[in-house]
Amino acid sequence: SSISTGSRSSPAFQQIIKTTGVLDNNLLVFCVLFSPSDSCEVKLNTNTANRLLVLSEDNRKVTAGREEQPYPDHPERFDYWSQILCRDGLTGRCYWEVDWEGGVRISVTYRGISRRGAGDDSWFGANKNSWSLECSDKSFSVWHNNISTYIPAPPSSHRVAVYLDWPAGSLSFYSVSSDTLIHLHTFTSTFTQPLYPGFWFGFWSGSSVSLCQME
Template sequence: MEDQSYPDHPDRFDYWSQLLCRTGLTGRCYWEVEWRGEVNVSVSYRGIRRKGYSDDCWFGYNDQSWSLRCSDKGYSVCHNNTETRITSSSTSSSSSSSSSSGRVAVYVDCPAGSLSFYRVSSDTLIHLHTFSTTFTEPLYPGFGFWFRSSGSSVSLCPL
């Protein structure tokens, strides 16, 4: 794969392989994502820093974003530079405990200050983690792709 030339844009992350959705969320929202490789499924305030190499720009490693990291090593969550590995039986899949793909769900209730991540297995939701906080502005779904994991991808699932 070769690099493609494109004009700079203030909304683009210039170092990290990440994207932030255009539409902000203020109520209650639920979505599911199929993932492969090593990815972050995140929500963020629009004001997350986007230029440079620092942790301030990487989903979960600042006070602007919350993230679920998905990989063949399992799941972890991160917010404000605090990463927590999820080590319960909820991370094991029925076919393999070290799968490099899967399906996760996100439920955010902005008025209640709740953000929950789930693993989806045979149409069953298995709770992974819930962040409880006060959201002070709209949230934007985001996705990050780790450099060392070529072929990483995410797809929004029809519900």
């Protein structure tokens, strides 16, 4: 489902945006209410970046490369998966947007996710500690605990919004196109720890994520 919100700097957005979506096959209507005060300025934690990831634009853009970067050893660095986390754990109501290219997963995870090896315990969306939206030019899919749900609609834009309502146990993803938010999926859970935004990049170079400035 989609709604027209007007410009995100307009009075309509400055009050409240209402978005409704249908969850799974239960025809359960889930209502999300959020305001500009929920906007979060997420920042990348460079100590977590896999060495095949290239940081640019004042550490606001991450691009998957072919050559390892000379990042120092760090216990928080992902040593196999092309992944990176953001700095701050979130426990409130938070809204952020990212631009993406190629094949990526836009994720949140508990801090304790493994950083070592190629197992599911370290891959965003493949374990019980992380939730992901996978984006490609052909489709979207969502992942949690290595279970995926295909979203057949092709991307209408390459900008995604994430809205986390940690106290309510909901995590929603939207496609952002001009002044329209298109609901893609909402996870519901009982979150027990702060959630860290993070990103996974497919096994080809050129995939990228850019953090959007939230006004």
